[in-house]
Amino acid sequence: xxxxxxxxxxxxNCPSRVILEHVTxxxxxLVLAALGERSYxxxxxxxxxxxxxxxxxxxxxQALERDGFVLRDAKPVIPPRVDYSLTPLGQxxxxxxxxxxxxxxxxxxxxxxxxxxxxxxxx
Amino acid sequence: xxxxxxxxxxxxNCPSRVILEHVTxxxxxLVLAALGERSYxxxxxxxxxxxxxxxxxxxxxQALERDGFVLRDAKPVIPPRVDYSLTPLGQxxxxxxxxxxxxxxxxxxxxxxxxxxxxxxxx
DNA sequence: CAGAATCCCTAGCGATACTG
DNA sequence: CAGTATCGCTAGGGATTCTG
Numbered sequence: 001x002x003x004x005x006x007x008x009x010x011x012x013n014c015p016s017r018v019i020l021e022h023v024t025x026x027x028x029x030l031v032l033a034a035l036g037e038r039s040y041x042x043x044x045x046x047x048x049x050x051x052x053x054x055x056x057x058x059x060x061x062q063a064l065e066r067d068g069f070v071l072r073d074a075k076p077v078i079p080p081r082v083d084y085s086l087t088p089l090g091q092x093x094x095x096x097x098x099x100x101x102x103x104x105x106x107x108x109x110x111x112x113x114x115x116x117x118x119x120x121x122x123x
Numbered sequence: 124x125x126x127x128x129x130x131x132x133x134x135x136n137c138p139s140r141v142i143l144e145h146v147t148x149x150x151x152x153l154v155l156a157a158l159g160e161r162s163y164x165x166x167x168x169x170x171x172x173x174x175x176x177x178x179x180x181x182x183x184x185q186a187l188e189r190d191g192f193v194l195r196d197a198k199p200v201i202p203p204r205v206d207y208s209l210t211p212l213g214q215x216x217x218x219x220x221x222x223x224x225x226x227x228x229x230x231x232x233x234x235x236x237x238x239x240x241x242x243x244x245x246x
Numbered sequence: 247c248a249g250a251a252t253c254c255c256t257a258g259c260g261a262t263a264c265t266g
Numbered sequence: 267c268a269g270t271a272t273c274g275c276t277a278g279g280g281a282t283t284c285t286g
Contacts, residue, residue: 012174024147051135068237079247096223114191202267
């Protein structure tokens, strides 16, 4: 019989895995977490998320917008002003990844201790 | 004054961002989610997580082991048998990522609808 | 300011072969 | 079986330039 317990996400190129990879991508996580707190303009967000290039920020925002997580509001003014915020769906995603990010920050000491133990045992 | 509200994870090369990237890496998510349900042997896990190469599975497991999330139990038998499971810290991580994975699978229809709307508007 | 377009490069990753 | 080692590629991503 087939393995009914294997979730869809474990299959190659399934829809859920692609979405999951958008959400958990290097910059996707940080963008969602940031927008979970408030809306940002493009370069404001770029300053907030350390190390992200213009190209990757635009690319990440477009993927998240297309997936229905991010709302793009381009004001018809000069100079251009574009506000990014979350849709209700995006808010749900942001809660999940923010929770994960907070958990990680909280557990940094434990991880560093584990690494020290691992590295010493490997000598 | 300095921006006190910016979490550590938004800084480049900070410890928490590196850990987050291990946990949210392409295969890290799926490995943690799998081990959250039960322990696996190496090639059992490789079959379970569709599309992962030996190299990437080994590399992912090593990173997660070093971070203190995964326990590696190599039985001294022939043929070799190595069981992978989660530490208590890894269980906490697995709960977070499994929750996220389940949420994504649950929301696949909404995302697909959003993409259809986005793509049509872009024509 | 908010991007799009281009160039370019390396490191991440897969495929394969080998070992204990 | 559970890896390690090596090779080779390509696509992810940075830097730069250009535009409305």
